[in-house]
Amino acid sequence: MASAPPGSPPADIGPVPRRVSEAVHRRRWAILAVLLFSLLIVVLDNSILNVAMKTIASPAPTGLGATQSELEWAINSYTLVFAGILFTAGLLGDRLGRKKVLLFGMVVFGAGSVLSAFSGSPGELITFRAVMGFGGAFVMPATLAIIMNVFEREEQPKAIGIWAGAVGIAVAIGPVTGGVLLEHFWWGSVFLVNVPIVILAVTAMVILVPDSRDPAPGRLDPVGVLLSVVGLVLLVYGIIKGGQLADFTDPEVCGTVGGGLLTLVLFVLYERRAAHPAMDVRYFRNPAFSAAVSSIALVFFALMGTTFFVVFYTQSVRGYSPLQSGLLLLPLAAAQMFFAPRARLVVARFGARAVCTAGMLLVAATTAGFLLLDADTPIWVLEILFFTQGTAMAHIMPPATVSIMQSLPREKAGSGSAVNNTFRQVGGALGVAVLGSVLSTTYRDGISGELAAVPGLSDSARHAAGESIEATLAVADRLGPAGKALVGPASDAFVHAMHVTVIGATAVAGIAAAVVALFLPGREAAAAAPGTGRPGAEKEQAGAGA
DSSP, X not given: OOOOOTTSOOOOOSOOOOOSOHHHHHTHHHHHHHHHHHHHHHHHHHHHHHHHHHHHHSOTTTSOOOOHHHHHHHHHHHHHHHXXXXXXXXXXXXXXXXXXXXXXXXXXXXXXXXXXXXXXXXXXXXXXXXXXXXXXXXXXXXXXXXXXXXXXXXXXXXXXXXXXHHHHHHHHHHHHHHHHHHHHSOTTHHHHTHHHHHHHHHHHHHHHOOOOOOSOOOSOOHHHHHHHHHHHHHHHHHHHHHHHHTOTTSHHHHHHHXXXXXXXXXXXXXXXXXXXXXXXXXXXXXXXXXXXXXXXXHHHHHHHHHHHHHHHIIIIISOOOHHHHHHHTHHHHHHHHHHGGGHHHHHHHHOHHHHHHHHHHHHHXXXXXXXXXXXXXXXXXXXXXXXXXHHHHHTTHHHHXXXXXXXXXXXXXXXXXXXXXXHXXXXXXXXXXXXXXXXXXXXXXXXXXXXXXXXXXXXXXXXXXXXXXXXXHHHHHHHGGGGHHHHHHHHHHHHHHHHHHHHHHHHHHHHHHHHHHHXXXXXXXXXXXXXXXXXXXXXXXXXOOO
């Protein structure tokens, strides 16, 4: 059966056999709504935490007195575990059943949320955030895999557009909810809010969501699974550590990153020869798959590295409260909510390559737009940048995700979704680590002279104060009237560091646009391709699925 470009209606080639049972087909939109709840809490949690970072950094009893590096690990412990086992979680969903894996992940995520809420120290918070990452790794690939198995091919772009648009809802709800909670409750409430959502979602899943799995998963591939976990954990850890140290030449960083890359190379070589591979690496020969995966990793590198400093710009430089900072993100969320479900219509007219390339270029332009921001820029400039950036993301994520998922056999939807999310997480971790280290190093260079001029400040205190703008402002607050002279230079140093950082982010977004323009198949090529161009596509059976 000839396939249409991702996002476009299928050609009129006669009746298409239904692959989804009638009972599941009738309740497909209710199933999607339930799945969005599980997606909501994973994205909601990270967006809430971004708003709460400043509060958690405050001394007890207001916060935990977390340092900049401890705050980074509170984020990155989640990312490390999430990215490390994401691929394995997708495989287990294909083998054991996606509904079972999804329910397991939700329960673990809920338990981790409770533990995180009542953490007594930054170390405990880091540990329990890792538990949440473990649960979240089983949630993300399962939601997308179930969508691919409850919707017919012609409706998948619409469903994935809504799935991507739900991220915009979470982006909006997260910071605003976090701001409201932080104004009325203690910092742990930003994690405890996940619990009622988990209970509601799990109850609805048990009732509505059908189970599905790969009908012929083959034998287990424990060597491949082990290599993937070890390789991803070492790689992400090295990336995070390099950002924390602001030195990617450190022996520990080089050793772990190099070890991770070597292990992943061994994984690819082993999978090419394995009789029953955990992942068929031949999928990367498909330009629609490999280009879309690479572009998602690159764009999240740019976006995560950029958004990491936005909360400090709005709260530390501009003086907005956590709630106000959350409200400032509404244009970004509104654009995603509005445009993501409609992106398929633009793709149907212009093709995935043109739409994704334009979206990537718009991300690069809006990232460069942060160069317009300083300590007293009208806030509407930031709002326009957020709205435009949300519009760009809404025209990247749905068509790129459709390209990835429709390039794979339906029964491999779990592993395909896991690859999609793994590259996104690794790209995001790289962005936070690399661009975060650029931000930190540039800021320290900019504020060091001012700190050196402060009388009575020890070398260790001076070093700690130069770690971040929050650390500098904390020292200024302790010094009383004498510390007021540090506030203006700290803001100026941060804005300069932010400008240097966004130049790097803009360059990466530009590279992503080039990758899409050069390698993602055009509309005509996709229309002419037999089937989906994926290995084994011809073996798909009309009745397989949910």
